[in-house]
Structure formats: structure tokens, C-alpha cells
Amino acid sequence: MNARRRHFALCILAGLFFAAAQAPLGIWPLVFAGFALSLWLLKSAASAKRAAWTGWSIGASYFAASLIWIIEPFLVDVATHGWMAPFALAGMAGGLALFWALPFWIAARLGRPASILALWPLAEYARSTVLTGFPWGLQAYAFADTPFAQFAAHIGPHGLGAFALIIAALPVLWDRRKGIAFGLLALIALGAPGTLRLGNAPETANDAPIIRLTQPNAPQHQKWDRDYMPIFFKRQIAATEAKPKPDLIVWPETSLPNWLNDAERTLLHIADAAAGVPVLIGAQRYEGLNAFNSLALLRADGQVGQVYDKHHLVPFGEYLPLGTVLSRLGMSTLTETFGGFAAGQGPELIDLGPIGTALPLICYEAVFPDQMQSPEGRPAFLLHVTNDAWFGTWSGPYQHLVQAQFRAIEQGLPLLRSANTGITAAIDAHGRVLDSLALGVSGYIDTALPSPLAPTLYSRTGDIPVLLALLFLFAVTLMPYVSRKD
Template sequence: MSGWRRVGLAGLLGASAGFGQAPYDQPLILMLALTLACYLFGQAQTTRQAAVFGWAFGTGYFAHTLQWIVSPFMVDVARHGWMAPFALLFLAAGLALFWGGAFWLARWLERRGAWALILSLPAAELVRGYLFTGFPWGLLSQSLVDSAGGQALSWIGPYGLTLLMVAVAVALNVRATTWVSRTLRFGAVLLGLGAVVLPVFRPVAVLTDHSVRLIQPNAAQRDKWNPDHIPVFFDRQLTYSAAPPAAEGAVPDLILWSETAIPWLLDRAGSSLNEIAKAGGNATVALGVQRRDDSAYYNSMVVLEQGGEVAQIYDKHHLVPFGEYMPFSDVFARIGVFGLAQRARGGYASGSGAKVLDFGEMGRALPLICYEAVFAQDVNAAPERPDFLIQITNDAWFGKAAGPRQHLAQARMRAIEQGLPLARSANTGISAMIDPYGRLLASLPLNTAGYVDAPLPAPLSPTVYSRTGDLPFVFVLLAGLACAGFRRQQRQQRVKN
């Protein structure tokens, strides 16, 4: 193949791999595309060819997977619509640089085959998840959340599972000339098919005596702050909170409203908080709200006492760049570019970090606001192990197809990794109660107004990943890359001799 044909094919393979992610959920297609990409990578003769191939493969993958990124810019088309195609193009091409670097490193470490890719591509994904506040959306392992292979997240986490997926793809390209190579290929076929085809074989989750009501107002982003629509959405949430339980004896102990569920700043929301607490009756109510202090604005979650007083506050600490704040805000302000969801000119301020909230007899919970559920390390950063996880989010920003479903998949990953149930309230959906194995016990459809009462599952014992985080994986990568580098040095020395 000529160079451009190879690049074009790499882009098509990457786009095909995107079918592994929601809303398609076809991980088998992703694995086939990854296997073919490893084969074609093995034909690259130079590091430059390998890097360009990896970058094209990544660009196709991220452009398809992150297609929803245009949706936030279409909320206010007149102001932000022009940015949409540039956002998708630059984000996809920029994230693909990590994959281009991984393919370059793999060819630099090993002149033939694709074995070094087993280390370099997961390493690139790890860097992508941490560098510049991180953006680990669309990890290869995210595609396995509905499959048996996804349960490995509780042992090795998202990056370790990514390494296994790349290892299977590389092993499928091994020439079956000896019994060892034939055994390796056969084992890779069994492991790959089992991971992506078999369903989740886990026992039924143990349920507690507590119930959570998840409120979903379905406020479209373009209407959410419209003065004519604000009373409609607020009254809708009050009505859902005060509604009788769907099943006898399932009176909710906790009522969960979504991110920025009310339009008023916390210090100006006194009467509305009283109404919310009254509608909740004897249940505790937690909701998303914007608040301010003397110098900053925060995207927060508050827990209300029955009289409407604020009992606990959590401030979101992992903010969305270019959404909730602008890097180099002074520079961008000069050309009139501001964050899509920021409140003050410089954006929201970051909270102090992960915080566990006390919900009495229900136990203690770690709150995650929207984007924070994307980061496994944020959940592992909790000061103590909670009894359950809470996510409140406003997925109206993410469009009506891929974005909200991919965001839900990542919340399910966090539940599996920690062995903890997760209660999720999303403005436009998908609100859900997720068990410690990542399965949906109850949910509301996307873009539907309503509420659902769901029993809270009991937590499992701490998982291996919840105890270790990504540190063992980092050591494995460093040791493997060091060995590969040493082998390369030995080869060069033999050539010189």
C-alpha cells in the first residue's frame, strides 16, 4: 500500500473501532478493528510510518466515539455554533497524538511485529487519563462494561484491562508455525471472544432495606435557564419528590435531584429549599446547586435537613476545561471566548477534593458531580471507603444519543472497580441505580421526565483495584518498557559488533 492509502485505511479502522462504544455497544467490532490495526502496524518499516498510522487510527476512533462533543456548542448556536466542527476535529486529532506516540514508541522499541504495542498503547492511555487534568473518555476497556470481560475492572482497573485487550489483539496476529504459537493464538481467541461475547455471570446483588428516589426533570439545556420554563421544571421536581412510592413499603430514604437542579444560587434559594425539603417529607434530599463565597463560584451538591437547612456541602473539584473554566482565561477573554457552563468570568473554582458525606443509617457516600465519574483516580482518592457512590449530572449538554450513554457506561465502570452501588440522577437521563457489578437495577429512559424508586444494594468487600489503584499497573508498565529498551540496546550492540 502507498502511504496515503495506509493512512486512510487506518482512519477507517479507527472509525470502525468506535462501534465498540455506546450507543452501538459492539465490542467485537472494536476488537476486530484493533486486531487488524496491529497487523498493519506490523508492516510499518519506520518509526515515522508507525506514528502516522497510529495517529490516523486514533483520529478515526476518537472522531467517531466523541461525535457528541458538538452538542454543547449547539445549545447557543449563534454564540458557539461556529466552534463545533473545530472542537471535534481538534479534540480527535489531539487525543490521537497519544496513540501516534504509542505506535512510534512500539516501533522504536521493536523493529518487527507489534509486541511492544502491548505496553506502549496502554501507557499512552494512562498518560491521557492524567495529563493536563486528564480526559480518559472512550478507553478501550469502556466497551466491555456489558460483557464478562468488564468484571476484570475490579481486579486490574481500566488501564490494566486495556492492556489485556491490546495483548489479545497482538496475539491474534502471531504466526501459527509452532505448537507454542498455535496455543497462544487459540488462547487469545478464547479469551477475546469470552471477554466480549459472554454476559456478566455474577450473583444477584444483595439489597439493603433502604430506598433511593431518582428525580429526572428532563430540562433541555436551551430551556433550563429560561425564566418561562424555570417554574415548570422546579414544580415538576417538587411533584416527583412528593409522589407516593410506586410499591408499598418502598418509601424513599433519600431523594436525589440532578446537577444544578435549581437556577438560584444557594445563598438566594432559602424559600425554595424549604419547599424542596417539605416535598421530600421524611426523606433526606440531596441536590445540585451553584453557590458562591466572597471570591468564587462553585458547582456543588448540598444535603438538606427536613427543615430546609443545608446540612452538608460538597464542591466539585475536577472541573471541565473549556466548559466550567477556561485555561488561560485572560487570554481567551480578550477575543470573547468563555467557558460554555462557567458562572463567573474566570469560571468555577475547584473544591478542596474528594469528600465523603454522611447519610445516617444508609451509610456514607462519595458524591461525584458529572465529569468526575469519568476518572477512576477521583473515586480512589476518597479519604475513606464509602458505602455507596452518588453521581448527579446534567447530561443535557451531551446530546441525545452517544454522550449520555457513554457517560453512564463510565459510571458503571466506577461501580465495578470499587465494588460499590452507585445512585445516579441525570437531568435528561439516564438516571439509574447501578449495583456493585455495574448492572442497572432500575433506570429511566433517556430524554424522559419522571422518577424511579430503587432499593440500595449493599456494598461488596473492597476490590483489589480499590485497594491499589493504578500504582501496580504503572510499575508493570515501567518494568516492561525498561526491559524492552534494554533488549533494543542489546540488539544495537550486536549489530555494531
């Protein structure tokens, strides 16, 4: 194997290290291995062009492996959308990898490999925000079930990812032996506060409201099939009727079999089954020519109260960017709703009376750490309704759950999650899964609402302190370069 092929093979390996660190495998030490190997490859790149190719190859390998679930939605209706599946994966992996190619190119062009320590996390922030953003698969998520994840309460996922990169860089960009020693000390320093924080977790209050999270287990290819819809609806009704009665019942995303506007009889049936308990129901509704993916509060009297409309929609899934142009090329949205959905007005709280307020998140909205705030104030808990049947059964549902865990850590709030199929879960304010229903299982869980924590630093400041720190770090790494120019 010549040097160029060996270099490329190592790029692929680095990407696979990152992928294996993510759910469902979750081999978190491989994050450090991936970073260290990537930095070594950057140092060994002979030119800025080779460095950019290196960053792109590592990123393409990582995103192709970790986002393999992206083909699943296109296979629900193979005849209509199946041809798009390979293009979707290749386009997604190759496009996202450009965000990794750029910092590698800049670092090599400047002749300052250390500048990658700021540039790479800044590029990941850009990936999370540019063109509506796609923050799926941030490296911090590999630490979900470790004490390190607790640091996200202070610095968020971008800060935690930057810390991991810096630790991995010590033996590569500095001294090998000293770097390994300092890296281990840094890991201990990072993990100790998290362990202490977990040890001081508050107990759930004895009088905490009981909330029922339902899961009908409807495969996406059967979800809207008229032969199967009654089966899934009966499962939901059975879960709603079960005793003892909770204080609130939650149905997952788009679980109402009718349009909300035309579901009077169905809603009365649900209210009868709930027997006085309010029910939050994922539903589709319309206003004029606009359709919305919504969460509706069904009151005890069978009337619809507050309605929340999903505001951060999935490109190509729920709406078609550049719709006029792309529709001419034979593309369409993956949802069964003709023409896609319209976006709601933004984050807002749902008032649940004695239970408190909840910040609703519908499916994709839970992947955005910077969109957990409402102008109406801080909620009592985060409520995530989702339809993870779109994501298949391998990696997607598990990665989606991990991101929900991080939202709880970052905000210091419990998160309750009702999924159409896997993984329905009760998550405490430290991001720990207290109870759950696995993929492919129908049923419900009754959970006492976990206690919230005090507002976290990240919930108050967001990513601004981390971004400023990264810009400062970038300036510091450039100082020898500027001095040399002078």
C-alpha cells in the same frame, strides 16, 4: 487506489472499529478487530514517521467518531459559541490522537513492534492524567455489559484494555493459527471468572433504604429560560411529593433554580414537599467572587446541612484555562455562570445518617477511575448527579453511563445516578443497571440501595500494579534490541 491511500483508508477503518465498539453501538468484538488491524498497519509502516502518522490517523478517526457529541455544548447557544464547534471536535480528535502517534513512533523507531503492547496502554494512561486528564473512551469500556468487565475490579480499565490489546496481538505479532487459538483461550480465561463473579452477586438486603432518583428532563437550551424553569421545578416537586415516601431523595446537578445562598423560600418549598425526607440537591452557590457547582443536603427542617463542591472541573465548560489569554481571543466558558466555577477541595463523603455515607460525584468527576477515594474512608455507595443534556442525545449520555458502571465495578460499590435528562439509573456493585429512566423522560425511580461488595483489589492498589507490569513488559520487549546493540 495506491498503497498509501489504501494504508490511510485502513487507518480510518481501524478507528471506526474502535468507535463502533463503544456505546451506544457497543459492538465489543470490534475492539479486537481494531487492535489487530492497527498492529498490522504498524508492522507494515515503512518508517518511524509513517508509523507515527498511522497511529495519529487511527486515533483521529476514533476520537472524531466517538466524541462527536463534543459539538453539542457549543450548539446550545449557537450565536455565541457555535463557531467553536468544528474547531472543538477537530482540536480534540487531533490532540488526543497525538497520544496514539507517540507509541507507534517509538515502537517503529526501536524496530520492536511488540513494544507497542506496553507503550500504547502507557500512552492511554498519560491521556487520562496529563493536563488534568481526559480518560473518556478507554477501550475497556466496550466490555461494560460483558463478563470481561468484571476484571476491572482487579486491574482497572487500563489493565483490561492492555489485556485486550495483548489478546488481539497474538495472531498478528506471533503465529496466526496459534495466536487465534491462544487468544480464544485467553478470552475464555478472562470471561469465566467474570461470569462466576456475576453469578455470586449478593442480594439486596430486605431492609435496604429506599432512595428516590429524580429526572426533570430539562433540555439545556431551556434549562435556564425563565419561561421553562417553573415547569422543570414543578416536575421535581411532584417527584418529591410522590408517595410512598423513600428514605432519601436526590435531585440532579444544578437542579435548584436559584443560587443556594438566595434560595431560602425555594428550599422551604422543597422541604415541605419532601415531608421529612432529606433531599440532596444539585445547586450553584457563591462565596465572595467565587462560584461553585455543588451538592447540598437539605435537612427535614428545611435547613442546609453538608455541602460538597465539585473539585474536578471541565476545561472550557466550567473554567477557562489560560483565561486572560483565551478570553482576548473571544473564548468563554460554556456554562451560564459568568467567569466560570472555582474548584472544591477534593473528594469527600456526605454523611446521610442511617443510610450511611456517600461519595458524591458531580457530572465529569465520574469519568476518573483514580479519583474514587476519600481520606474519610470507604462510602456505602457512590452518588452521581449529572446534567447530560450537555451531551446531546446520540452517544455522549450512553458513554457517560458506561463509565459510571465501571466506577461501580472498580470499587465494588453500588452507584446511584440522578440525571437532569438521561440516564438516571441504579447500578449495583457489579456494574449492572438495575433500573433506569431513559433519555427524554421525566419522572423518578425508587430503588433499594444495592449491597456493596468487599473492597476490590483495584480500590486498594489503583493503577500502580498495572503500570509496573507495563514497564516490565516494555523492558522485556527491548531485551533483544539491547542484546543486538551489545
